[in-house]
Amino acid sequence: MFDDLEVDVATNYFIILTRACNLKCKYCGEDATFEPPPIDLAYPLTDLVTFLAKDPSEITIQFYGGEPLLKIPLLEQIMDAIPNVRHWSIQTNAVFLHKLHPPYLQRLSAILASIDGRPHVNDANRGQGNYQKVLNNCSYVLSHGFSGDLIARMTVSEVADIYEEVVHLVSLKRPKFSHIHWQLDSQWDDRPENRWKDFLGWIDKSYNPGISRLVKWWLSFLREGIVQRLVPFIALMYSLLTNKPSALRCGAGLDSFAINPDGQISVCPISPEFSFSIVGHITSHSPEAIRNSLHVTAPCPSCAEYPVCGGRCLFINYTKLWGEKYYAKVCGTVKHLINSLRQIAPEVQQLIADGILSLDDFNYPQYNNGCEIIP
Numbered sequence: 001m002f003d004d005l006e007v008d009v010a011t012n013y014f015i016i017l018t019r020a021c022n023l024k025c026k027y028c029g030e031d032a033t034f035e036p037p038p039i040d041l042a043y044p045l046t047d048l049v050t051f052l053a054k055d056p057s058e059i060t061i062q063f064y065g066g067e068p069l070l071k072i073p074l075l076e077q078i079m080d081a082i083p084n085v086r087h088w089s090i091q092t093n094a095v096f097l098h099k100l101h102p103p104y105l106q107r108l109s110a111i112l113a114s115i116d117g118r119p120h121v122n123d124a125n126r127g128q129g130n131y132q133k134v135l136n137n138c139s140y141v142l143s144h145g146f147s148g149d150l151i152a153r154m155t156v157s158e159v160a161d162i163y164e165e166v167v168h169l170v171s172l173k174r175p176k177f178s179h180i181h182w183q184l185d186s187q188w189d190d191r192p193e194n195r196w197k198d199f200l201g202w203i204d205k206s207y208n209p210g211i212s213r214l215v216k217w218w219l220s221f222l223r224e225g226i227v228q229r230l231v232p233f234i235a236l237m238y239s240l241l242t243n244k245p246s247a248l249r250c251g252a253g254l255d256s257f258a259i260n261p262d263g264q265i266s267v268c269p270i271s272p273e274f275s276f277s278i279v280g281h282i283t284s285h286s287p288e289a290i291r292n293s294l295h296v297t298a299p300c301p302s303c304a305e306y307p308v309c310g311g312r313c314l315f316i317n318y319t320k321l322w323g324e325k326y327y328a329k330v331c332g333t334v335k336h337l338i339n340s341l342r343q344i345a346p347e348v349q350q351l352i353a354d355g356i357l358s359l360d361d362f363n364y365p366q367y368n369n370g371c372e373i374i375p
């Protein structure tokens with residue numbers, strides 16, 4: 001089906017600097033006591049350097065946790081120790097972002113800062129005062145030499161109105177986020193009742209209508225030649241405009257892997273405790289041996305939207321922790337999103353033909369920066 005897929009010659013590695021975190025966000029599954037030990041890095045850095053030196057492809061590294069900025073000296077040591085990394089990036093709650101020394105800050109190509117939208121929505125999940133702290137620290141990095149991609153990375157939960165949260169983040173002036181990305185708080189744990197009162201109702205009454213409204217809002221700017229940098233929209237629109245099929249967009253198991261604190265390599269940073277996810281160890285496997293080692297399974301390959309969706313999330317495809325009904329409901333959100341964008345694609349095509357927009361405006365991301373694309 002995907003014979004014409006372009007083979008990516010880059011590999012992304014998430015390096016888990018620690019499983020510990022300084023926050024206790026309501027939806028986060030990152031519990032250092034739940035996941036396999038060790039909490040902190042237990043392999044010598046030379047093992048990591050030796051493993052990565054064997055990778056002939058272009059390497060991108062994203063620091064991940066827990067909260068990676070709890071380990072700033074280690075982060076800096078790794079940046080000094082590993083040569084030839086094409087892009088460094090970090091996924092962080094941003095609370096300690098101001099503590100990263102400017103020479104290292106300036107070498108980052110992307111910062112994914114967790115923020116969920118309006119202050120009351122963000123702070124309901126991430127703790128009182130967190131919203132302002134994130135804004136302050138993101139503004140700080142912009143005034144201290146960070147010139148890369150500052151991505152607002154939202155987690156969308158029941159208190160969120162997707163339209164209001166996204167439009168709010170776009171409207172901010174200080175800091176001005178370069179991109180907005182989001183992911184649904186769904187299927188990470190054993191059952192929806194843990195955090196949701198009515199997940200299915202929220203999808204029907206809030207999320208899907210909010211996406212429709214957001215697409216209309218987005219189109220009104222496109223008509224003016226302005227591409228609001230909403231990651232799921234721009235990346236999917238690029239696929240619709242170019243008609244190129246996509247592999248799993250996060251790259252998990254294909255060309256993206258997580259190196260856990262014990263040196264085990266998992267296909268994705270959130271699944272080290274699931275045996276399906278472990279594909280090797282930095283001392284016993286080569287980058288070549290783990291590449292393309294795990295692929296999405298049913299129902300994705302036979303889904304009509306597979307060429308555009310790519311399978312959404314390998315972890316959820318394998319675990320289906322909430323069962324088939326909820327899996328299908330989330331797929332419904334993917335189909336709704338793709339269809340909403342598909343409806344406006346001819347007009348976008350025309351705007352490009354008229355020179356109001358350029359196809360290149362939608363060509364994002366150009367490397368794996370940790371945005372999964374499909375929420």
Ligand code: SF4
Pocket residue numbers: 299300301303304305306309310311312313330331332334335
């Ligand atoms: S919409 Fe659902 S079933 Fe279809 S490819 Fe995406 S994740 Fe798989």
Ligand code: SF4
Pocket residue numbers: 250251252267268269270312313314315316372
């Ligand atoms: S989308 Fe799913 S499989 Fe991919 S990195 Fe995120 S959690 Fe892992």
